[in-house]
Structures are given as C-alpha cells and as structure tokens.
Amino acid sequence: MAVSAPSARSGTAKLAAVTFAAVFVAELGDKTQIAALGFAANSPGYRWIVFAAAAAALVLSSLIGVLVGDLLARFLKPRTLSTLAGIIFLVCAAVFAVQFFASEAPGEAAEAAAPVSRAPWEMFLFTFAAIFVAELGDKTQLATMSLAAGNRHGRWAVFVGAAVALTATSALACLAGRLVGQYLDPRIMKLAAAVLFAVLGVVFLAGRAEKGKAEFAWLAEQIEKLYADEACSQCVRLARFLEHIEAIGNKPVNERIAELQRGRGSCSQEACGRDCPIDALHEQWHQRFDHADASPLKKG
Structure with a gap:
C-alpha cells in the first residue's frame, strides 16, 4: 500500500x-x-x-x-x-x-x-x-x-x-x-x-453544410448496399426511411436515392423473420450523425 x-x-x-x-x-x-x-x-x-x-x-x-x-x-x-x-x-x-x-x-x-x-x-x-x-x-x-x-x-x-x-x-x-x-x-x-x-x-x-452533405452521401451508399440485398429491396421499412430522407434531406443525394428506389415494389410485411440490417443502419446513423429522431426506422 x-x-x-x-x-x-x-x-x-x-x-x-x-x-x-x-x-x-x-x-x-x-x-x-x-x-x-x-x-x-x-x-x-x-x-x-x-x-x-x-x-x-x-x-x-x-x-x-x-x-x-x-x-x-x-x-x-x-x-x-x-x-x-x-x-x-x-x-x-x-x-x-x-x-x-x-x-x-x-x-x-x-x-x-x-x-x-x-x-x-x-x-x-x-x-x-x-x-x-x-x-x-x-x-x-x-x-x-x-x-x-x-x-x-x-x-x-x-x-x-x-x-x-x-x-x-x-x-x-x-x-x-x-x-x-x-x-x-x-x-x-x-x-x-x-x-x-x-x-x-x-x-x-x-x-455544418459539409457535415450534412457527408451524412447524406453516407446514407446513399448504405441504402445502395441494402438494395443490393434482394430481401431488402422490397422492404416497407426501407421505403419509409427513404420518405423520411426526402423530407429532411439533400436534393442531389435524394435524386440518387430515387434512382435506386425507382421500379421497386414493396412487400406487405415489415418484419422478414431475420435480423434486420435496417436496425443496424439505424444504430450506425444515430451514432455517426447523432440523430435521435430517426424514428421511421424503428419497428412497431
């Protein structure tokens, strides 16, 4: 001691x-x-x-x-x-x-x-x-x-x-x-x-503006990866998330997201019985850009 x-x-x-x-x-x-x-x-x-x-x-x-x-x-x-x-x-x-x-x-x-x-x-x-x-x-x-x-x-x-x-x-x-x-x-x-x-x-x-551009560029990249997954390409939760981004987002990046969304259907179920990658995206978005109000990604 x-x-x-x-x-x-x-x-x-x-x-x-x-x-x-x-x-x-x-x-x-x-x-x-x-x-x-x-x-x-x-x-x-x-x-x-x-x-x-x-x-x-x-x-x-x-x-x-x-x-x-x-x-x-x-x-x-x-x-x-x-x-x-x-x-x-x-x-x-x-x-x-x-x-x-x-x-x-x-x-x-x-x-x-x-x-x-x-x-x-x-x-x-x-x-x-x-x-x-x-x-x-x-x-x-x-x-x-x-x-x-x-x-x-x-x-x-x-x-x-x-x-x-x-x-x-x-x-x-x-x-x-x-x-x-x-x-x-x-x-x-x-x-x-x-x-x-x-x-x-x-x-x-x-x-502040630069951070906003970086945020939506990152989101566009992550959403493109989700659309590459056939199980996620018709997800209602992802569609709701895209609508949320349209409401708060950056127009040039939104146009890129719209291209990804064009021609996609949507299923009637929000849960597909597996660990949802959108949950992980929600958590990453919250931690990376401090968005506690990203409720459109939440289940329920």
Whole structure:
C-alpha cells in the first residue's frame, strides 16, 4: 500500500500532463483562440475581462466534456452547435462593422481612437457566450471527452490538464491581442475584427453544410448496399426511411436515392423473420450523425 499511493499520484500527474499537451497543441491557432485574440485586440481596456471570460468559457467547456459529454450530445447536435456558433460570430462581425462605420476617422476627434464604451459585465458575457458556444463539440472538447472516457478514475486529472492548457492559450491570445492593438489604429482593428468574425461565422456554417452533405452521401451508399440485398429491396421499412430522407434531406443525394428506389415494389410485411440490417443502419446513423429522431426506422 505504501508504494501504490506515490504510483497513483505519478499516474495522475502523467495523465494531467498528457491532457495538457494534447489540448494545448490542439487549441493553438484554433477558431476559439483566434476569436479571443480578436476580442482582446479590439477592447484594450477590457483585456483582463476578455481573458477571464475566455478562460472561464473554455474551462467550463472542459468540465462539460468530462462530466456530461454524452448527455450533452443527446440535446445539442453537432450541426446545431455549428449553426448557433456561426450565427453568434456573424452577429459579432455585424457589431464590429457597425462600430467601424460609426466611428470617426483619425484626427477628426480625440475620441476617435478610444474604444466604444461597454460595461465590463456586458463584455464578459459577450465574450463568454461566443467562446463557449464555439468550443462545444470542438476538437479540444472531444479530446477531453475521449481522455476522460478512457480514464474514468482519472477524470479530474484530465479536467485539470485541459483547464490549465485552455487558460494558457487564452492568456497567449490576449497577450497577442494587446501587442497587435498597440500598433494598429482602433478603427482598423474594428474592421479587422469584423472580417475575422465574419470568416469564423462562415467557417462554422460551411462546416455544418459539409457535415450534412457527408451524412447524406453516407446514407446513399448504405441504402445502395441494402438494395443490393434482394430481401431488402422490397422492404416497407426501407421505403419509409427513404420518405423520411426526402423530407429532411439533400436534393442531389435524394435524386440518387430515387434512382435506386425507382421500379421497386414493396412487400406487405415489415418484419422478414431475420435480423434486420435496417436496425443496424439505424444504430450506425444515430451514432455517426447523432440523430435521435430517426424514428421511421424503428419497428412497431
């Protein structure tokens, strides 16, 4: 017993160090770190508030990843998160753009170089919301989830390692924002921030669309395999599934599915007395793309 305690502490420290290294490297140059840099560069009087908000958002995101990642995935789908994050960043871009066009050019007024007045709590909440939503489902949170899932008894070491790494990257982002802010005109920073956040918003929304295309391309491939099975080619359950895809799906892929479906009949039985491959497809679709609402595949 005397040897096991130091050994356990050593294992915990190693796990925390591994988590720190993995999360720190993954977060460098990530969208959330770039967002924190943009907030800090454009808000010279609130850099510590930006740092606190970004660090708090990222640490909370890590805690969620360690404790309730699976539960979170049931209610917040990756594509929904991407859409929400994209909208938030586009709103941020619009705010910075309005500030840029509303501010006076250098030399027209002494106040032109000063940032737009904003209450500290508003700046904190604004930064916190943008960073927190953007980080949900991000690769660093997924890395934290994976490490915690594989080390249940060391989940707090995983949390500490991830929290320290994300706090460090937030500090680097705010420091970089300060250095950038010292050498650029505030109006230029507003314009740069507007462009930066608009790009981030488009990246998130484009990522959502790309995931949707990948999802339906995968479905088309799996359905083609099912139609190759003579026993499944006339299945009522498969026909219902195709109708469901038509209702929610992607038109180019639907046309491909329609080609597969054309000329097929349908039997009067939904159960053919064997292990139904559509059940396996339902499970794979649910796990792969987080579709808890794929009820048309369910029996009964």
